Amino acid sequence: MEETSIQGNRRGRRSRQEILDAAARVMAARGYAGTAMSALVEATGLPKSAIYHHFESKAGLLSEVMARGARAFFDAMREAHREPPVGGSPRERLGWYLQKTGEVFMHHQDFLRLQLVLVMSNEAAEAPHAMQTVMQVRAEGRDYMRLMIASAFSGEGEETAAHVGEQLEHFGMVGFDGSFVSIQTGDRRTMHQHMEQLTQAMALIGEAAVAQWRARPSKPARQRGAR
Numbered sequence: 001m002e003e004t005s006i007q008g009n010r011r012g013r014r015s016r017q018e019i020l021d022a023a024a025r026v027m028a029a030r031g032y033a034g035t036a037m038s039a040l041v042e043a044t045g046l047p048k049s050a051i052y053h054h055f056e057s058k059a060g061l062l063s064e065v066m067a068r069g070a071r072a073f074f075d076a077m078r079e080a081h082r083e084p085p086v087g088g089s090p091r092e093r094l095g096w097y098l099q100k101t102g103e104v105f106m107h108h109q110d111f112l113r114l115q116l117v118l119v120m121s122n123e124a125a126e127a128p129h130a131m132q133t134v135m136q137v138r139a140e141g142r143d144y145m146r147l148m149i150a151s152a153f154s155g156e157g158e159e160t161a162a163h164v165g166e167q168l169e170h171f172g173m174v175g176f177d178g179s180f181v182s183i184q185t186g187d188r189r190t191m192h193q194h195m196e197q198l199t200q201a202m203a204l205i206g207e208a209a210v211a212q213w214r215a216r217p218s219k220p221a222r223q224r225g226a227r
Helices: 002-030 037-044 048-054 058-080 090-107 109-120 128-152 158-184 191-214 221-226
Strands: none
Touching: 002 037, 002 048, 002 058, 002 109, 037 048, 058 090, 058 109, 058 128, 090 109, 090 128, 090 158, 090 191, 109 128, 109 158, 128 158, 128 191, 158 191
16 A cells, blocks of 8 residues: 555656646747647646646646746756866856856756746736746846856956946846847857857956946045944
């Protein structure tokens, strides 16, 4: 009896993962509103009752798809950046970070495609938890981008590097968003090529930000002491 129960639990977990895998693929291709339960039944080979057994609603399914995708995406990011380069110029270090991030993007296309669809539309208004996850992913992505940039410019000093990261975090996000959309439209340019150009642009802006930061007027001694 116990062995039968264990086997049933394993089948249940496998079915749940199969549903999530299929939902991520289908929703990324058709959008949330365009994904009917019948499409998920066809994609999984499981009856509708089995899908509702694991997820109370399509909105609940979307929420779990986004939560699981976010965990996998940031786990992959942390693994990709686990051993950053030592030494080298800010441009070289920044290029390493951006190329590694680009590779992660290409391995998580379904998740990122669905995220962009949800951001650009209001079709998932009935799934507030999923949209909350999307906003959290965007916020965490900006934080991650800021830290990558600051790390690349760490040789300029902690305060300067932090300033450059704050100045460029949104630009970096825009660069990745645009590159990913371009690839989805069939652009012949590869992510590697996009990242090479993004590195050049961000490095130049970063170098200018460093120079501007260093040229700022210093505070009077009295003002500094009053802080």
